[in-house]
Amino acid sequence: MRIIVCENYEEVSKKAAQMILSQVTLKPNSVLGLATGSTPIGMYENLVSLNKKGDIDFSEVRTFNLDEYYNLPKENDQSYHYFMYKNLFDHININPENIHIPNGMTDDVDAECERYDELIKEAGGVDIQVLGIGNNAHIGFNEPTINFEKGTHLVQLEDSTIEANSRFFDNIEDVPKKAITMGVGSIFKSKKIMLVATGENKAEAIYNTVYGKVVPEVPASILQFHSDIVLILDKEAAKFL
Numbered sequence: 001m002r003i004i005v006c007e008n009y010e011e012v013s014k015k016a017a018q019m020i021l022s023q024v025t026l027k028p029n030s031v032l033g034l035a036t037g038s039t040p041i042g043m044y045e046n047l048v049s050l051n052k053k054g055d056i057d058f059s060e061v062r063t064f065n066l067d068e069y070y071n072l073p074k075e076n077d078q079s080y081h082y083f084m085y086k087n088l089f090d091h092i093n094i095n096p097e098n099i100h101i102p103n104g105m106t107d108d109v110d111a112e113c114e115r116y117d118e119l120i121k122e123a124g125g126v127d128i129q130v131l132g133i134g135n136n137a138h139i140g141f142n143e144p145t146i147n148f149e150k151g152t153h154l155v156q157l158e159d160s161t162i163e164a165n166s167r168f169f170d171n172i173e174d175v176p177k178k179a180i181t182m183g184v185g186s187i188f189k190s191k192k193i194m195l196v197a198t199g200e201n202k203a204e205a206i207y208n209t210v211y212g213k214v215v216p217e218v219p220a221s222i223l224q225f226h227s228d229i230v231l232i233l234d235k236e237a238a239k240f241l
């Protein structure tokens with residue numbers, strides 16, 4: 001595990017964007033695994049401005065998002081579809097056909113999960129997976145549980161996750177209780193992983209990820225076994241390391 005501790009959020013965002021820039025420069029048709037949540041927003045802003053300046057070209061890039069709320073229409077401003085277009089896709093030269101996000105409105109969850117895993121496989125796997133981390137060390141929407149899930153699947157969100165994410169909704173009852181997420185196995189299969197975390201409320205999850213026992217109750221702990229992973233943290237998130 002490589003750990004980079006930055007002064008602040010701006011530096012984290014810049015470093016993370018630079019890693020994507022190197023990836024896409026080396027391989028223009030890279031497969032990027034993308035994440036939502038507030039932490040990567042700064043990284044997306046940097047990518048948008050690099051793209052505007054002509055420094056990064058997304059025309060051949062393919063993307064797969066980690067997760068989507070279940071039963072929340074794409075048009076809802078809290079859906080991860082909406083988030084990704086607003087923060088990235090609407091502002092870069094990506095081919096819309098190369099954008100993949102799980103369909104949370106599916107009426108056949110198993111078929112949708114299978115379809116998503118198949119698409120990732122057909123694309124040759126994810127070259128670099130961007131991750132945030134939940135306060136309970138969840139990655140994507142893989143909540144603490146009793147076994148690591150392999151592929152894309154439907155999950156029941158933990159109360160603490162619903163509460164954490166309620167800050168974006170008008171009231172807590174509006175937060176979806178389920179989501180479709182790539183599995184820990186799918187994440188682990190990515191050739192490279194870059195996890196971004198900032199703020200003191202992530203410090204314990206980061207400590208457990210780096211030094212804790214590798215157990216499914218701390219989903220991110222499995223990342224200790226990955227051969228090419230970098231954690232980009234600010235000082236607050238790194239404070240127990």
Ligand code: GLP
Nearest residue numbers: 036037038039132133134140141
């Ligand atoms: C959600 C997403 C995760 C993200 C987490 C943390 O639960 N499914 O992918 O890592 O939020 O979000 P934030 O960066 O806002 O703390």
